[in-house]
Amino acid sequence: MPTKTPKNPKNPSDADNASHTSHASRAKKKAQVTPSPERRRELLDTAAEVFAAQGYNATTVRKIADAAGMLAGSLYYHFDSKESMLDEILSTFLNELWEGYDAVLAAGLGPRETIEALVTESFREIDRHRAAVAIYQKEARHLSDQPRFHYLSDSQVKFEKAWLGTLERGVAAQVFRADLDVRLTYRFVRDTVWVAASWYRPGGQHSPEEIARQYLSMVLDGIAVRPYVRT
């Protein structure tokens, strides 16, 4: 990474709307320059697509520019760096994700209903942010070492707390099996949901809700035929 630390560290009119978790705190270098947010979104969408397909490191800034129909340098009118594109993609996704999750967790549902709602919400997020989810899965682990991406770890901790907590509540309430290792169960449920982003294509034959329904059916009841169940 030839990041020759920029020579003009002037710190101008740092006035952002401050809702984002991470990239919002970064100062905007060039003072007079104000690119339109719509174009940013467009470019971030194509960038996310390329990142997801090729991997972040394998994606050159020239490939992104290519996909966007422009030249490499032109991207720097809209963004500070390649890394800040990644940052914005991931943090935007996580913000939206937690909006949904927090709503579910605040609803005061029972353990089973909470799991069902979380899974359904997750598939909706995958539907909306397929590329971002795919990037997250591939890169999160080694990104979270960098200070800039610490919010990834934070999110993961929060994530684990929500899911694990719900599972434990469920075991205590005897709606989930007590003979399983809860951590193992957590990872099992978490992974099965999110890896779906690697094969899911929006507009396919199954809606997010339908996929969620089937996944939940498998996770909760298993894929084996039951001998005979009396209720």
Added chain:
Amino acid sequence: MPTKTPKNPKNPSDADNASHTSHASRAKKKAQVTPSPERRRELLDTAAEVFAAQGYNATTVRKIADAAGMLAGSLYYHFDSKESMLDEILSTFLNELWEGYDAVLAAGLGPRETIEALVTESFREIDRHRAAVAIYQKEARHLSDQPRFHYLSDSQVKFEKAWLGTLERGVAAQVFRADLDVRLTYRFVRDTVWVAASWYRPGGQHSPEEIARQYLSMVLDGIAVRPYVRT
């Protein structure tokens, strides 16, 4: 990738022991040079570890050399290129995997027992080739575009045939539920197993067999408590 196509395309004593699927067919350039296989293994192991931790593209050849306690150029005494290290890591893993799988599939077990055996075998492979599995998962998709790595797609096709076939047999034999989308179930089971490589650490508190047992229990019977089952 500064791969300046080598200027000496001489094609010497091409005599390999020809068991490997992919890299074995590549000619050895330098005629007089014969590095020891043991050292190769060692270096490949550390390379795999770094690849798995940082991602293939983010891993520079200098980092690998560092981890191995040598200098970047020295690696080229043992290997043609960075890419051929990746190749050898992946193909070695896949060869061993298919040895195990083929044995299971040839055993003539019933559908449920086949699934159980495949899952158990998979966790054993994860135990043995954790790094390679992690690399495979992160990189396989975009690698299989390159001709050199076409064997990854081939393997995936074979893989799908084995699992999907077994599941369908199971549905026909009424040991697996018929009300689920079989493809979805396949992806579910497949993903459930293999993502474990991302958190599994050999020598942990659970043996591969124990993890397999719990995973199978979840996949087959679900995590919900059953009302009352009469056999």
Added chain:
DNA sequence: GCGGTTCCCTAACAAGCGTTTGGCAGGTTA
């Protein structure tokens, strides 16, 4: 003690990387 082999180091190479700089066309405002 000599030729050969094994394994690594030193030092460079050209290509590709992310990024910067300056400028120019088109639209908007005055």
Added chain:
DNA sequence: TAACCTGCCAAACGCTTGTTAGGGAACCGC
């Protein structure tokens, strides 16, 4: 008409990358 943004291009920058060439130390069999 002039001044001013916005969005992009053209061309270069310094660094890092994968890779190579040549050499040298240690050990071998003879």
